[in-house]
Amino acid sequence: MDASGLRVALFSGNYNYVRDGANQALNRAVAYMLRRGASVRVYSPTTDTPAFEPAGELVSAPSFPVPGRGEYRVPWCLSSRLRRDLAAFAPNVVHVASPDPLCHRAISWARARSLPIVASVHTRFETYPRYYGLAFLEPAVEAILRRFYRRCDAIVAPSESMAQLLREQRMSYDVGIWTRGIDREIFRADRRDLGWRESLGIAPDVPVIGFVGRLVMEKGLDVFSDTIDLLAERGVAHRVLVVGDGPAREWFENRLPNAVFAGFQKGPDLGRAVASMDMLFNPSVTETFGNVTLEAMACGLPTVAARATGSESLVSEGVTGRLIRPGAIGAFADALGQYCMDADDRARAGAAARQQAERYGWDQVNQALVDTYLRVVRQRVHGTVVRSSPVP
Template sequence: MRIALFSGNYNYLREGANQALNRLVRYLEEKSGHDVRVYSPVTDTPAFEPAGTLVPVPSVQLPFRREFQLALGIPAAIRYDLDRFAPDIVHVSTPDILDVRAQHYARRRGIPIVASMHTHFETYLDYYRLGWARPLIEAHLRAFYRRSDHVLAPTPGLVADMKRTRGDDRASLWSRGVDRDMFAPERRDPAWRRAQGIADGEIALLFFGRLVLEKGANVFAQVISALQGAGLPVRPLIVGAGPAESLFRALPGAVLTGHVQGEMLARAVASADILLTPSTTETFGNVVLEAMACGIPVVSADAPSARALVRDGVEGLLRPPLEISAYAEAIRGLIADPQRRRTMGRAARAASAGYSWDAASESVAETYRRLRRPAA
């Protein structure tokens, strides 16, 4: 098959969504024998090399989040490239102008449209004082997903939500995977911890992912303040980069790795003691799964994405999203009980075995096959 994939950010920033898309494209081309062309904005400083053939789409910087690019449509040169490629499937992954235009392009030509859900965009607005726009965004998202022939969502709960939104059964699961050879407890490195200034008796409390407000940055900072104010030996370990970096740098004793990848990333994650993830905006939570594969117990906001991965009291602890004292008390208990931390870490590692990138990608390929038009 020939698949045209549209993305708002395929490789110029490293995020869970585009990591999943790149994994998918690599699988489709290398293991399924399909041909994929990816249409996305690009920058002069990509975060990583893209999988597949990336066709740059002209774009502009977003004014309020300047790290992001916005394509304003499909110009004639891109339409010509699409026509020459003659896709069997159009896959849209971002509900932006580019992907809406891609839907219209596919509709006019009778090409099946697959949409994949990666982000709760509507939940971002409150973090940037734009809550008044939420009804408009929600209406746009409903139209975007209903305009597609099939929707892929990353958890069973979101699949059920999407079926209700669409009013039909044309939604299915596209889960995620984890490299358990890369992300593994054996990557833990006491010497690395000491080199970062983390004492052997300190608890490295991990924040892992893009450093942005919508990931619960303010909640994390308040929990750190509560724990350190109570005299607990907590050291913030911040793995990632992003526009909210200054908030994390202000935390007493914080260790910031910046953007790291590969073995350096796995070492940093595995060298933590507890993952605290107060985000309620995830659709899946790739970073949670990677920490689990490293054998790190999780303390998380009790949000649908976390409930799909973590059983409360088994792989970690789920707490009300905005209750600082509940997070602090959960972490205090784990600090006081090293054996419970180890037991949860082993359970987290075992649970991560249920997630395979190849199996997840094959589920998408099967969806394409079901939707593909019969040969003329």
């Protein structure tokens, strides 16, 4: 069998109603599979105002808003309507992309029919409680995730560092890599635009520390703010440029009154914004890959990031940027200060980052996911799948 023989039922908690790195990766994968002749059916919550048009056929799943985070929705059941649709589609592999109630039910549905199941890991859900004062829940969340992933034939992670963490957490005996690619037409160093920077009130000779991403606390906004405060105390010349939007924007604006908030950007405008920075600061520990880090690298920026999953697989310490112990405000400030004050060091690291980003292409990346599908289908046909949990 090749890709044209695949019939993939993909379940996701967010396929296109809010734009983020995870669902954009899923949409790119679906578009790639359709070009290769595969059949794909996507089951996910929908809204009347989606962030972008979905790739492939999207079937709306019953859902409700997340309490306190109404922009996200929880798909809560595999309804009789969805079951009829699945039966008519007759998939030969099931892909679950989030540990929500719908995906739990999809796994049970697939196991009852002896269908192979692949799970993709997009974020470190077990770390989220610490950002809401509920760190004591992390072991329980990790246990729930372990049960979820062990009911699948294989799981795929976006970076080797994340894959290794999943192995250490005993999430699965079969952990592969489905990394992320880069759109080289959008993210290029030559999109740098000092005129655009000046229109935002940023002088051309002031080094710009950038933040790119959804403005939510789990992205490390508190660490980012504290680090910028320390840089200011040290008298290091800089400006902060924030690209993105989200529910914590007001908090972030109040914390960083001298920062420039450019709001949500996409396509060539996003490429221009990233390329017009001088360095990226990514203190998050929830990333499993770090799309924004790769995009910054492709634009020729050094990155100062937390030494955590995702970033560890992208940033070469002392070569393309700096990896700092999570939460180490002083060390973050040291690294950013060095890049702010030494333009030559910044340029060397940026050039190395751009060269390293060249090896990430979307077609090669998505073929790895297709290869995983084909492998688990083949293993199921030949009866060689090793179940890591007997739970039905």
